Structures are given as C-alpha cells and as structure tokens.
Amino acid sequence: xxxxxxxxxxxxxxxxxxxxxxxxxxxxxxxxVSADDSEFIDALQFARRAKGKAAGGGRDANGGRCVMxxxxxxxxxxHDPLTERVNALEGVSILFTMGLSDLAAVxxxxxxxxxxxxxxxxxxxxxxxxxxxxxxGVQPLWMRRAIARRTGEELAEQYAF
Numbered sequence: 317x318x319x320x321x322x323x324x325x326x327x328x329x330x331x332x333x334x335x336x337x338x339x340x341x342x343x344x345x346x347x348x349v350s351a352d353d354s355e356f357i358d359a360l361q362f363a364r365r366a367k368g369k370a371a372g373g374g375r376d377a378n379g380g381r382c383v384m385x386x387x388x389x390x391x392x393x394x395h396d397p398l399t400e401r402v403n404a405l406e407g408v409s410i411l412f413t414m415g416l417s418d419l420a421a422v423x424x425x426x427x428x429x430x431x432x433x434x435x436x437x438x439x440x441x442x443x444x445x446x447x448x449x450x451x452x453g454v455q456p457l458w459m460r461r462a463i464a465r466r467t468g469e470e471l472a473e474q475y476a477f
Contacts, residue, residue: 320451320463321350323357325405325429326440327413331359335437337415338424339397344404347444351452354444360404362397398423405429409462412443428465430458 326334327341336342346357402423405411411424411431424431450459464470 319350319352320467321348322409322447322451322459322462322466323348323407324410324412324443324447325360325408326443327411328440331440333437333439334412334434334443335414338401338411338413338420338431339415339417341401341413344401345440346408347440349444349447349451351448354448362401362404402427409466410447410459428462430462 323346325344325346327336327338327343328334328345329336329342331343331345342362344360344362346360348355348357398420402420405424405427408427408429411429412434413431414434414437416424416431416433421431450456451463455463
C-alpha cells in the first residue's frame with residue numbers, strides 16, 4: 317500500500333463489528349487503511365477470555381469485584397492474557413475498542429498504539445470508512461503522529477483553511 321496509511325486493529329466477537337472490549341474480545345481484526353483503500357491483514361483469535369462480564373467503572377459497577385480480576389492467572393500456568401493481547405498489537409498504529417482498562421491503556425500506549433474507545437457497536441466497514449475520511453481530510457494530531465511513526469518521517473504541519 318502506497319501513500320499515507322495506517323495499520324488498525326478492531327476488537328470484535330463477531331468478526332464483522334466493533335463489538336467487544338479489549339480484555340474480553342474473542343478476536344482482533346487487523347487492516348492496513350489508506351485514504352482510498354483498505355487491506356485485510358489478519359484475524360487474531362484468543363483462546364482465553366475474561367472470567368466474568370465486568371463492565372468497567374470500578375468495583376461498585378461490577379458487583380464488588382475489580383475489572384482487572386478478569387485478567388488474573390487462574391490456571392497456574394503463568395499465562396498473562398493481557399500481555400498476549402497487548403503483544404498482538406505489535407505494528408498497529410490505532411486500536412478501536414469498546415472499552416479499555418487503565419492498565420491495558422498504559423501497556424497499549426507503551427507500544428505507541430493510539431486507543432480509540434467507541435460508545436456503540438459499529439460495523440468494521442464503518443470504522444475503516446471513518447479512518448479513510450480522516451486520512452484524506454484534515455488529520456487530527458494523534459493520527460499525524462501515528463502516520464509519522466509508521467513512515468519514520470517528521471511530523472508534518474497541517475492547516476485547515
């Protein structure tokens with residue numbers, strides 16, 4: 317793919333919609349997206365899911381248990397599903413998700429991946445169309461930074477008149 321493009325990941329249970337939080341998603345779908353084109357790269361599947369249905373918002377919103385209780389290593393193998401999910405984002409510039417805990421957000425940010433939280437379910441095609449629209453228009457600063465990191469170029473100034 318030539319020109320400005322980004323690799324995005326979308327958290328999904330259905331493989332067709334942005335419909336799952338980062339910690340509990342069965343899959344990540346990964347695309348390369350430019351202003352005119354998109355290319356499917358991979359669908360990453362995760363064997364382990366969160367133990368419960370934590371909704372975020374702390375202990376009060378989740379029946380007295382912490383959202384991060386979902387990520388405990390309960391099988392004694394030393395397997396850390398959060399690390400597995402974060403490592404799967406290697407090479408991705410933007411993560412679209414329904415929700416992200418503070419701990420996951422910190423780890424994702426360390427990879428220089430910009431997380432975008434969605435308040436509602438959206439079709440993967442709609443997410444790609446939104447990214448294409450932003451790439452071809454006046455790009456937000458976070459997107460210009462992501463493109464500059466991906467291409468290794470200096471951050472370009474961009475003005476809207």
